[in-house]
Amino acid sequence: MKPLILISNDDGYQAPGINNLAHLACDFGEVVVVAPHTNASAKSHSLTVGTPLRAVKVPYRAYTIYSVTGTPADCVKLGIEYLCPRKPDLVLSGINHGSNASINVLYSGTMGAALEATICNYPSIGFSLLSHQDDAMWEPAIPFMRKIIDYALNQGLPSNISLNVNIPILEKTPHLKGMRVCRASKAEWTNSFEKRVDPYGRDYYWLTGKFNCDDNGEDTDQWALNNGYISIVPCRPDFSDSDAIKQLQSLNQ
Amino acid sequence: MKPLILISNDDGYQAPGINNLAHLACDFGEVVVVAPHTNASAKSHSLTVGTPLRAVKVPYRAYTIYSVTGTPADCVKLGIEYLCPRKPDLVLSGINHGSNASINVLYSGTMGAALEATICNYPSIGFSLLSHQDDAMWEPAIPFMRKIIDYALNQGLPSNISLNVNIPILEKTPHLKGMRVCRASKAEWTNSFEKRVDPYGRDYYWLTGKFNCDDNGEDTDQWALNNGYISIVPCRPDFSDSDAIKQLQSLNQ
Numbered sequence: 201m202k203p204l205i206l207i208s209n210d211d212g213y214q215a216p217g218i219n220n221l222a223h224l225a226c227d228f229g230e231v232v233v234v235a236p237h238t239n240a241s242a243k244s245h246s247l248t249v250g251t252p253l254r255a256v257k258v259p260y261r262a263y264t265i266y267s268v269t270g271t272p273a274d275c276v277k278l279g280i281e282y283l284c285p286r287k288p289d290l291v292l293s294g295i296n297h298g299s300n301a302s303i304n305v306l307y308s309g310t311m312g313a314a315l316e317a318t319i320c321n322y323p324s325i326g327f328s329l330l331s332h333q334d335d336a337m338w339e340p341a342i343p344f345m346r347k348i349i350d351y352a353l354n355q356g357l358p359s360n361i362s363l364n365v366n367i368p369i370l371e372k373t374p375h376l377k378g379m380r381v382c383r384a385s386k387a388e389w390t391n392s393f394e395k396r397v398d399p400y401g402r403d404y405y406w407l408t409g410k411f412n413c414d415d416n417g418e419d420t421d422q423w424a425l426n427n428g429y430i431s432i433v434p435c436r437p438d439f440s441d442s443d444a445i446k447q448l449q450s451l452n453q
Numbered sequence: 454m455k456p457l458i459l460i461s462n463d464d465g466y467q468a469p470g471i472n473n474l475a476h477l478a479c480d481f482g483e484v485v486v487v488a489p490h491t492n493a494s495a496k497s498h499s500l501t502v503g504t505p506l507r508a509v510k511v512p513y514r515a516y517t518i519y520s521v522t523g524t525p526a527d528c529v530k531l532g533i534e535y536l537c538p539r540k541p542d543l544v545l546s547g548i549n550h551g552s553n554a555s556i557n558v559l560y561s562g563t564m565g566a567a568l569e570a571t572i573c574n575y576p577s578i579g580f581s582l583l584s585h586q587d588d589a590m591w592e593p594a595i596p597f598m599r600k601i602i603d604y605a606l607n608q609g610l611p612s613n614i615s616l617n618v619n620i621p622i623l624e625k626t627p628h629l630k631g632m633r634v635c636r637a638s639k640a641e642w643t644n645s646f647e648k649r650v651d652p653y654g655r656d657y658y659w660l661t662g663k664f665n666c667d668d669n670g671e672d673t674d675q676w677a678l679n680n681g682y683i684s685i686v687p688c689r690p691d692f693s694d695s696d697a698i699k700q701l702q703s704l705n706q
Contacts, residue, residue: 244497244526245559252657253646273497273560277645278658303572306498306690307526315692319556319641351704358697360639381701383693386613388572392530393506404505405531432704434697437559439568440636444611444687448634451604451685 203229203289203353206317208275209296210240210309213258213267216334217295221327222263224342225292228349231263232288234279236272236309241298243271243309245316255283272313280320290352291317294327294365295338301328301366301421301431302387302413311364315437318362323352325363329370330425337370344379344430357434364433368425377428384433385420387413456482456542456606459570461528462549463493463562466511466520469587470548474580475516477595478545481602484516485541487532489525489562494551496524496562498569508536525566533573543605544570547580547618548591554581554619554674554684555640555666564617568690571615576605578616582623583678590623597632597683610687617686621678630681637686638673640666 205225209218213235225231234255248270255278258265266283268275276291296310305311310326317324325348329338348365357363364384370376392409413422421431458478462471466488478484487508501523508531511518519536521528529544549563558564563579570577578601582591601618610616617637623629645662666675674684 239503242500242502244499244565246497246499246562247495247560247660249495249660250492252649252659254655254657274660281644281646282648282658303690305692306568306572307500309499312497315559319559321641347706348704358694358700361694361697362692363701364692378706379704381698381704383695383698384691386691388574391534393534395535396505402507404507405535406505407500407502407527432701433692434694434701435692436694436697437556437692438637438639439558439615439617439686439688439690439692441611441614441687441689442636444614444689445634445636447611448616448685448687451601451632451634453600453631 204284204286205229205231205290205292206279206284206288207231207233207292208235208272208313209294210243210272211297212236212239213265215297217297220338221292221295224345226262228353232279232284233263233265234268234275234283236275237267237269240271240309242307243312244307245273245312246271248274253278272309273316276313276316288322291322291324296328298332299328299330299366300326300364301425302385305364305384314362315435318360319437323357325352325365327365329367331369340370340376341367341430360436361434364435366421366425366431368428373428375428379432380424380429381432382419382421382424385413385415385417385422387411387415457537457539458482458484458543458545459532459537459541460484460486460545461488461525461566462547463496463525464550465489465492466518468550470550473591474545474548477598479515481606485532485537486516486518487521487528487536489528490520490522493524493562495560496565497560498526498565499524501527506531525562526569529566529569541575544575544577549581551585552581552583552619553579553617554678555638558617558637558688567615568688571613572690576610578605578618580618582620584622593623593629594620594683613689614687617688619674619678619684621681626681628681632685633677633682634685635672635674635677638666638668638670638675640664640668
């Protein structure tokens with residue numbers, strides 16, 4: 201039996217990125233897309249509580265698509281439990297339109313979906329392309345994406361690990377150098393809101409901001425992306441910090 | 454000048470938990486509450502994109518309250534940048550109504566707020582009480598919460614660390630034994646949706662499920678909570694896994 205590949209994203213089931221990824225994944229197995237009905241960017245690992253979910257099957261030829269009125273993590277849970285014809289062999293998320301490198305992994309619905317699969321003990325990979333253009337070039341990344349998917353299906357990922365794969369803007373990277381397995385660089389978004397005044401004299405705030413990365417390590421995803429590589433960050437869905445546990449022993453009282 | 458303490462949560466600014474925490478925090482400094490206008494449980498680290506935010510100042514006597522039309526992480530960003538009279542010395546989140554121990558930290562809006570503060574380089578603590586009752590007992594935990602807040606203000610937390618503090622159901626824990634600094638236990642939610650059929654014959658799905666924890670380590674938050682302790686998990690907002698980076702070196706190509 202062919203491997204079953206469940207695919208979700210956070211840009212919604214109609215986004216070009218998820219359709220590109222689904223077509224690529226069809227070379228590796230049977231594909232079921234379960235993705236948000238509308239854009240769910242920056243939904244992180246959120247779940248829908250207090251409101252039930254609906255799932256609608258969207259007619260298509262090459263693979264199955266369900267559109268779900270929920271978050272990316274909802275989609276993965278519902279896909280695994282109810283919508284897939286059998287348990288998936290691999291869960292993919294993306295291709296996201298925009299970076300999920302560095303600290304963005306925490307806000308990312310794409311990676312929320314991938315990490316949810318990992319929690320449920322399914323191997324998973326999130327793919328993101330740094331360009332926000334719907335018609336962004338992605339073809340030069342295809343051989344590398346194939347290698348990563350092949351690795352996950354045939355060699356297997358480390359247990360409880362999801363891969364956060366980011367691809368540089370390929371129009372600006374004529375010579376894609378390869379892939380780098382690395383850590384997430386430390387960064388923050390500064391000046392993250394723009395304050396405006398509405399026609400009635402009341403303030404409102406638009407999310408905006410500047411990505412500020414002072415982490416110059418050559419072992420980071422930002423370094424890889426800035427130097428013509430695809431970055432691969434192995435992510436474990438666990439914030440526990442063993443060094444800090446030792447440092448805070450005096451609170452054991 | 455008194456320390457400034459910014460407080461958020463995910464249950465909304467009217468929840469009993471945040472009002473209890475704010476009253477307690479008034480003993481340590483000047484308090485500004487910036488919290489979601491409505492319940493934002495399970496919003497994780499999500500941000501509001503595509504829709505601007507509004508902030509309304511709620512009249513109160515003992516401390517300042519802003520109600521914001523956004524997520525917990527939005528509230529912390531907006532509080533730090535626009536609503537606080539000066540930069541906070543400490544950011545608190547909670548007291549959440551329900552557990553954020555183990556894997557729940559990933560879904561938690563309470564901890565999304567606390568971790569956002571950490572990313573912005575402010576020390577932060579999220580507090581959660583395992584009871585969902587609005588009038589749940591919390592008084593026996595007060596001396597311990599005071600110790601943790603005092604530690605953060607006077608000794609300082611390790612850099613880039615947020616504390617995830619969970620308090621057992623105190624009605625069922627007549628002898629609170631103390632606090633344990635520990636790691637998050639590994640777990641998952643199984644059977645996470647209940648499928649129903651509406652009056653028109655169409656399926657819908659309610660989020661539900663059973664918390665399933667096979668991690669029996671005595672160094673975990675679940676062990677601490679099951680054995681009469683308050684759990685304190687130091688959380689670093691970084692999923693990068695150094696062991697997996699080594700294991701996956703063959704993908705550097």
